[in-house]
Amino acid sequence: MIRNDIADLVAQAIRDAQAAGALPAFEIPAVEIGRPKDPKHGDYAANIAMQLARPARMAPLAVAQAIIAHLPAHPALGEVQALPPGFINFRLGDGWLAGQVAAIEASGGQYGNIDLGHGRTCQVEFISANPTGPLHMGSARNAVLGDSLGNLLAAAGWQVQREYYVNDAGTQMRTFAETVFLRYKQVLGLDAPLDKQHYQGTDIIDLARTIAAEHGRRFLDMPEEDAILELREIALTKVLANIRQTVERLRIHFDCWYSERSLYEPGGRFEHVLSHLRENGMTTQRDGAEWLLTSTMGSDRDEVIVRSSGQPGYYASDIAYHYDKFALRGFDRVIDVWAVDHQNQARRMPYLMRALGLDPQRLDILLYDIVRLYRDGQEVKLSKRSGNVITIDEVVDEVGVDAVRFLLLTRSNQAVMDFDLNLAVAQKDENRAFYVQYAHARMASILRRAAERGFPRERWADGNLDLLRHPAELTLLRKMADLSEVIERAALDLAPHNLAFYAQDLAKLFHAFYRDCRVLPGREDDAAGEGAAAPEAEIAAELSAARLRLVAATQSVFARVLGLLGVAAPESM
């Protein structure tokens, strides 16, 4: 990455300046390279001279000049200058920028990739919504964040595994099964009122109707407990099938669907972990329950691992599941994507990790804030209890996958998201997904046109990139050269929204280039011909070839970024 190269060059220059006596001896701090906002300050800036002013006992500007005087040459660098109060500004060379077209072509669609992961394994676990009904819009943000994060980490050198944790154990599942049973009885004409704690959603009526159609009245002719258990399995299968379908529509693929219940099978993970913890003296009996001694790991309290009833406690599944992830399946790193209402649980995870003898640094919890849905300016309240739910499928039907994915990625994770169904569906200026996709389609259109006008790829594939010197061309190239830094920032912060903003910026710069720079040989050719200057016509064709390479390269960068976001890159629209 060019920024790191510059940091290395500066550190080297300081050492050389010290060796030459231009700077006094002092310990060299880490060199930070920033990005100036104002383009006239160049592409990169170092503030090191100001930091060194005190130890060097020199004016910041003089330090900066001494560093520049000893700066080794680098092919990417153009002008380098010192400016008050002591910044060193670096400008990328035009030739190097133009050469990025070739670098993009050679990257095989992987331009911008970096290597933070060094091939280590990283599991991203996301969605993991209770399988008690269709996925609703709250899960959509989770889905899109998790999936894009997976793409991003893969681009950053991690070996990514995507996992959906199926909460098919516990009391929620029990309540769900009871609700299905009651609805089933209702469908068959029996009086079976729901209780307050049961799921009120009408989707379960449909579910019960289907089950009644397939299985008849047979669940009425067996002990109620048996009926509930059997219905639980049937309903679970159907709900999961529905969830899988929705997930596919969102263009998400999970490598593994992990059953919570499997943790509690005889001889399963939970038993294994529990005995492991007991052997290590990490549990104790108190008030009839068994507690995990997280207080010895820095927590303000212990956690119940086995309730006095004999049932596993709240954190039992988390303990067994994460032990499985790290100690048994051996992921180097795990990221759990959770909604902000799990913040307390998230805060306790590091202590659980320590109690398990695992390094908490290997686990990241990505907390994101809620989604508020609006229609016609009115908030649509989601409430599972009342059964008022807007499903992902409904919104995708209305808005389309691309708008849903893009819009959900245009907020930072910890900002509340207001999602207006009408705006998203309007597909006008408000919809940024369309703006970005339009830019890609326009590039595709230009390349199609070139071929139609007898200028196919073979004729411009080796166009002379040194002709790319127009400010609009160079600005576009600068932005593309940024991609690896955007990927780095987004991967380090677990913040895919950086990519969504980058895509918009890039689209804007492409449109500016399109405005200022004619790509296809057209009127400019004719004008040159009228002036009886045949060589100029030839130059126009060469310039056109260079620009076609630039357009094709830009298109591939766009496809890449849209791919990381999980948004389609259409050839036309």
Added chain:
RNA sequence: GCCCCCAUAGCGCAGCGGAUAGCGCGUCUGACUUCGGAUCAGAAGGUCGCAGGUUCGAAUCCUGCUGGGGGUACCA
């Protein structure tokens, strides 16, 4: 009570301790006989919630306060 998150232009939001705080929408004014006008250019619009502190330098870090959201159980 305690803990976490949020507060930036009329509205919606970006912004890794750096230079004149940006983007979109909205408003106003403009741009197609030429590659996609689903586009582009220009203008107006800010005491970065308030008050202190750290720093050569703070929207960014620290403390306190105000306002909004969330979390705090042998419930999941």
